[in-house]
Amino acid sequence: MFDSLSDRLGGVFDRLRGRGALNEADVRAAMREVRIALLEADVALPVVREFIDTVTEQAVGAQVLKSVTPGQQVVKIVNDALVAMLGAEASELQLDVAPPAIVMMVGLQGSGKTTTTAKIARRLVDKDRKKVLMASLDVNRPAAQEQLATLGTQIGVATLPIVAGQQPVDIARRALNAAKLQGYDVLLLDTAGRLHVDQALMDEMRAVADVTQPQEILLVVDSLTGQDAVNVAKSFSEQVPLTGVVLTRMDGDARGGAALSMRAVTGQPIKFAGVGEKLDAIEPFHPGRVAGRILGMGDVVGLVERAAETIQQDEAEKLAAKMAKGQFDMDDLRSQLNQMRRMGGLGALAGMIPGMKKAQAAMAAGAVDDKVLLRMDAMISSMTPKERARPELMNAKRKIRVAKGSGTTVQDVNRLMKMHQEMATTMKKIRKMGGLKGLAAMFGK
Ligand code: GDP
Numbered sequence: 001m002f003d004s005l006s007d008r009l010g011g012v013f014d015r016l017r018g019r020g021a022l023n024e025a026d027v028r029a030a031m032r033e034v035r036i037a038l039l040e041a042d043v044a045l046p047v048v049r050e051f052i053d054t055v056t057e058q059a060v061g062a063q064v065l066k067s068v069t070p071g072q073q074v075v076k077i078v079n080d081a082l083v084a085m086l087g088a089e090a091s092e093l094q095l096d097v098a099p100p101a102i103v104m105m106v107g108l109q110g111s112g113k114t115t116t117t118a119k120i121a122r123r124l125v126d127k128d129r130k131k132v133l134m135a136s137l138d139v140n141r142p143a144a145q146e147q148l149a150t151l152g153t154q155i156g157v158a159t160l161p162i163v164a165g166q167q168p169v170d171i172a173r174r175a176l177n178a179a180k181l182q183g184y185d186v187l188l189l190d191t192a193g194r195l196h197v198d199q200a201l202m203d204e205m206r207a208v209a210d211v212t213q214p215q216e217i218l219l220v221v222d223s224l225t226g227q228d229a230v231n232v233a234k235s236f237s238e239q240v241p242l243t244g245v246v247l248t249r250m251d252g253d254a255r256g257g258a259a260l261s262m263r264a265v266t267g268q269p270i271k272f273a274g275v276g277e278k279l280d281a282i283e284p285f286h287p288g289r290v291a292g293r294i295l296g297m298g299d300v301v302g303l304v305e306r307a308a309e310t311i312q313q314d315e316a317e318k319l320a321a322k323m324a325k326g327q328f329d330m331d332d333l334r335s336q337l338n339q340m341r342r343m344g345g346l347g348a349l350a351g352m353i354p355g356m357k358k359a360q361a362a363m364a365a366g367a368v369d370d371k372v373l374l375r376m377d378a379m380i381s382s383m384t385p386k387e388r389a390r391p392e393l394m395n396a397k398r399k400i401r402v403a404k405g406s407g408t409t410v411q412d413v414n415r416l417m418k419m420h421q422e423m424a425t426t427m428k429k430i431r432k433m434g435g436l437k438g439l440a441a442m443f444g445k
Contacts, residue, residue: 042257109193112248248274
């Protein structure tokens with residue numbers, strides 16, 4: 001799902017990410033491309049507009065974090081806006097009531113409503129260990145009730161016995177009684193569909209809802225119908241008190257417009273995504289994960305989050321100023337090491353930075369782990385302020401003293417000095433290469 005949108009956005013961000021610095025014109029140019037990508041993905045126009053405005057404003061006004069490139073930061077801003085557009089938090093079914101909890105499924109014919117009813121029933125049984133009863137109220141479509149009974153047999157979930165000629169509201173009452181009497185935790189009601197939204201359908205939905213007072217009313221819509229799905233959802237949400245949406249056929253939906261517009265247009269969270277015909281092909285809808293899948297850049301997003309949490313701005317700025325003058329002393333090295341530790345150590349960093357696999361291997365070979373970072377910190381602490389400012393003062397005698405003071409060996413001190421030297425020369429390149437990418441190159445040696 002979302003394949004073409006992913007590809008388009010991937011291209012835009014790859015071009016942005018390579019830049020060491022971004023100006024407003026870069027951001028605006030990128031946003032023009034993002035806008036086209038979203039429109040091509042069939043996202044509703046007002047939703048696209050708001051999205052682009054939000055992202056542009058934030059990206060242009062963003063405070064630049066020194067340890068990531070501005071391009072990486074833009075990826076993070078777009079990611080957050082996508083998550084917000086999709087509904088921020090994952091919404092679970094709210095079934096914490098005295099049993100039976102009632103879940104009513106509504107939607108047009110062919111949307112996948114009956115299949116989805118069975119999928120949700122199966123999940124509730126398998127995952128949540130609930131005792132579930134299903135009932136079909138669909139007296140319009142021939143054999144609809146039998147279809148649900150057949151699915152029930154396949155997944156081992158009970159269905160309400162069929163009484164020929166009974167009307168939807170009466171079936172709903174009978175189902176409710178049966179669920180109460182027989183101690184079911186959850187009752188799933190599969191209501192009738194129609195080919196189009198019409199008043200008779202809405203009246204029937206409301207009558208059933210009045211009688212059963214459902215905890216959840218889930219609208220099932222076919223994601224492949226794009227903006228039609230959004231319009232159907234809008235009509236339903238205006239007439240029936242929906243609690244959420246299930247998008248079916250997401251497995252075939254390469255565009256994703258319905259998913260991306262649904263929340264903004266209807267105010268309803270997407271609770272599940274149907275991803276195939278099989279009865280286990282349903283997933284809870286996690287906006288964060290879906291945004292990650294769309295951008296395909298979860299790594300970068302995590303990296304920027306950590307940088308924002310841990311890097312102290314003034315520290316970074318001080319270092320940048322020194323680096324510009326070609327200075328890099330032991331105190332700078334120490335503050336770099338500390339930043340690395342705060343960001344979860346070298347291992348965590350290595351996993352996140354694209355192309356850092358080689359560096360990871362090198363680190364494993366050289367055993368540069370978090371303990372080593374701590375030892376380096378101890379060695380630097382054992383130096384005098386003068387030695388820290390002018391590392392070239394470190395002769396054999398001083399090295400012995402530092403090794404003793406930090407509980408390490410002279411070899412360790414030598415390694416530290418060598419690391420400092422290498423860093424001092426490569427540090428200058430870092431800014432040009434763009435923050436952490438420079439670090440990756442350095443450790444890759
Ligand atoms: P209803 O008329 O709304 O009850 O629709 P059905 O439940 O009978 O589903 C219609 C068709 O859509 C069936 O062939 C289902 O197997 C198929 N279907 C339902 N959900 C999905 C889905 O998430 N992915 C795919 N590929 N097919 C689905």
